[in-house]
Amino acid sequence: MDQRVLNTNQRLRKALFLLLDKKPLEKISITELCTQAKVSRGTFYIHYTKVTDVFDDFKLDLAMQVAQALTLNYPDVDTLIDTFNKILFQNLTGFWHLCNNQQHQRLVNDLTSMLFDTLCTGLDIQKNDKEQQIILQFVANGIVNSYVFWLLNQKTTDFETLVQTERKLLHSCLHVMKKIN
Structure with a gap:
């Protein structure tokens, strides 16, 4: 461009x-x-x-950044989540305004779907393994919506605490997945 x-x-x-x-x-x-x-x-x-087109353009660009980043191969889930966190942190002001103006739901759905697909691919989850897919859907929803909660609740904690908490929850869910198999 x-x-x-x-x-x-x-x-x-x-x-x-x-x-x-x-x-x-x-x-x-x-x-x-x-x-x-x-x-x-x-x-x-x-x-x-119209003015809302500028907002829509930001949403599209953010979704494309995440989509491009999530198409890469990651050595582990921590690196994947770090990449996801980095993109959202770099776009924090815009993401906050999306959430604050109730313009975020479509983007949240898209981000959740992209993260879920990447987790399934990265962890080699088969389409017929419904239990593991449920856990990964839970993880993807939790990670994305924890940002929304954090932003809408006046950033009740610092970003690093949010990231560390997400990481602990992710590893707990992955531990549960191992027990299921």
Whole structure:
């Protein structure tokens, strides 16, 4: 993608997130967004038709980042989870705004599905092993939704504690999976 387009999209996102700190998404006008981003309305309309399109574009980019990262082979589940945590942490402001504006459910579903598929592939879980799939679905839902809970509850603990707790839960679930087999 052209660097100018990337810069424009990034400025619009940054401006949107700043405005979302002050007011809800549906109250932000295109003029206000363009002024904050120092982007002309004409430039805005080349890329988007409404303010929510900028938000949707962020969701799509985040989902694509996760999808690309999760297609790699990981030596162990800790490395996989570290990669997942890193991507979400790098996009924390946008993810927080998604959750805070109830715009997150589709993305949460997509992230959960991608994480579940990657865990199944990485752990070589067979399609007919329903018990293990249930455990991994539980793990994927738990990891993704723990971020949502953490963000929506004013970050009641620090990020490192969240990550360490997720890691302990993941290993406990993997231990249960071994006992089932």
